[in-house]
Amino acid sequence: MGNLLALLGVGEEEERLYRALLRRESSPASGSRDFGCAERDTASGESAALDRLVALGLATRDSHDSVRPVPPPRAVDALVDGRLRRLREELEREVVRQGIVESLFLERLAAITPPAPAGAAGGIRTITQLHGVEAVREAIDELTFFARTEDLTTEPTGVLTEESIAVSHPINMRLLRRGVRIRMIMGSGITQDPRTLAYMCDLVAHGAEVRVSHHPVERMIIVDRSAALTPIDPARTARGALLVREPGLVTTLVTLFERMWEASKELPARDTEMPSPVELEVLAVLREADKDETAARRLGMSVRTYRKHLATLMRRLGAANRVEAALLAHEKGWLN
Template identity: 70%
Template sequence: MSNLLEFLGVSEREDRLYRALLRGESCRPDLPPQGTEKDTTPAEPELTSLVTLGLATRTPGGAVRPVPPPRAVDALIDGRLRLLREDLEGEVAQRAVIESLFMERQTPVPPHSRNGGENDRSITQLHGIAAVREAIDELTFFARAEDLTTEPNGILTKESIAVSHPINMRLLRRGVRMRMIMGAAALEHETTLSYMRKLASHGAEVRISHLPIERVIIIDRTAALTPIDPARTSRGALLVREPGLVATLVTLYERMWEAAEELPGEDTDMPSDTERKILAVLRKADKDESAARQLGMSVRTYRKHLAIIMRRLDAANRVEAALIAHEKSWLS
């Protein structure tokens, strides 16, 4: 059979090995696949290659299992698109395409496409939603490491999701770390909650804040957007590139992030992994300092999570929280 996956970057050998795994044949490198030719015996590097391509996963015991075909092909497509995008972005940068187009508009070139300069250390007023969205497009195009955002209102309209979704997926495909803090109203808004879970399934980190939060977007910790008027965000935003001010906004963001809680999963009656670990330690540790140390987190963070657990369980104290958690089968 010809290699149907060749156009997706899969070698003939990898194609045959993946098919052997789908047939349930041996997935251990020290055992040849049953009923296949000797040269199809998988070696460790080849199995690792399948895992890297997204065609297989490795179990805790070291065995390699095939990924279902729809997911496998989707992973291959994403991989090829990522490589193609990197090639095209490299060509765009080499040809200075963005700079050339901005010159036609007589608009300052975005800071990420230049090599620094005094103009980078400025605050620019952007008037109106259209100008803000254009700035977000420009900043995220050059994003390479991190995207930090908040949504104090907690509710996203279908229109705003339609605008932001392509940008968010583009960032996630490029491997940009995306963190989002949503207002508590998101938990009661089906459209928003569903979209947040979708982004989380693609690698975004989402938290819910029950405290007031400020509206801010920070890209690569070098540029930030804040509302001109927090009470009327439609007026526009301030584009901040001054390093000192951006650093201050990053510090503010980290504080809001620490005070927020994890996005609940589909089954909201079950604890998160962090909550399960805290409950397990709660039964053994006699002091918060000891428990936090065992979990590798600060005492403040530990107490924040513990308070959330007690609120979810409607427990008056920690002992009652442990008892209720046991009754709800949260603890094994």
């Protein structure tokens, strides 16, 4: 049959053992007997292969050291996700190594930067006005892509919209994967917003540092202590932002950030009853979709996974049915 799983990073020996486990589990002769531990059922060489099988997510090992195969759909999904993640990381490293974005960015810079007057110093302007939300987001994309060491961010309200989370999540995860240190100061509103709190806790779980301030916070983003974004009008952030590269001003903003950081408190641990970001999405779509298939498709997950999340939420809420689950979630403040 060949090594079909080689495409997904599985060796020939691991695939052979995985198929053997699947046959044994499905065999009537095996009954309810556990798949014995590697030391009992396999040669010493296969013991190491079984360990690799568990590491790949193709099998699980219980407290009795018995190995069972993960169901094929779930196993292949995990392999695909892992392959895509590794491929993305490889491509990101190659893009950085070849300076692809830098090259494209210089093309645009050459078009928008006027020639310097005779005798004047050339180069990028130290303060640039960016008008509108889209221009600001483009600047954030560029700054974070080039970030190498540190990203400092504040959110005075402490509350992020669903759209803001969707935009910032992949950016922040990319930074964390590259080893960039992320520090964020959130306004006290985060303690009353389950969605934002869950998102921040997720970032912390991946290595970010987040604090909550009960004092006024100035809005800013500082990257590598060499460039900063501040709003043109703090009361009307949609107007745009100032992109600051002047070293003295950036240093002043960093000092201000450090003072706000010292005056802030650690992010409170997420209540164990607080739903995860995925569970919040399940609750939100529960009110809109009349069929599980529709809801699962909208969330990009299998029907079984959707129902599993829903069952967990209903048990946590003590709800007898889905309508009651939605009502109880709303009362707890999990849904707006």
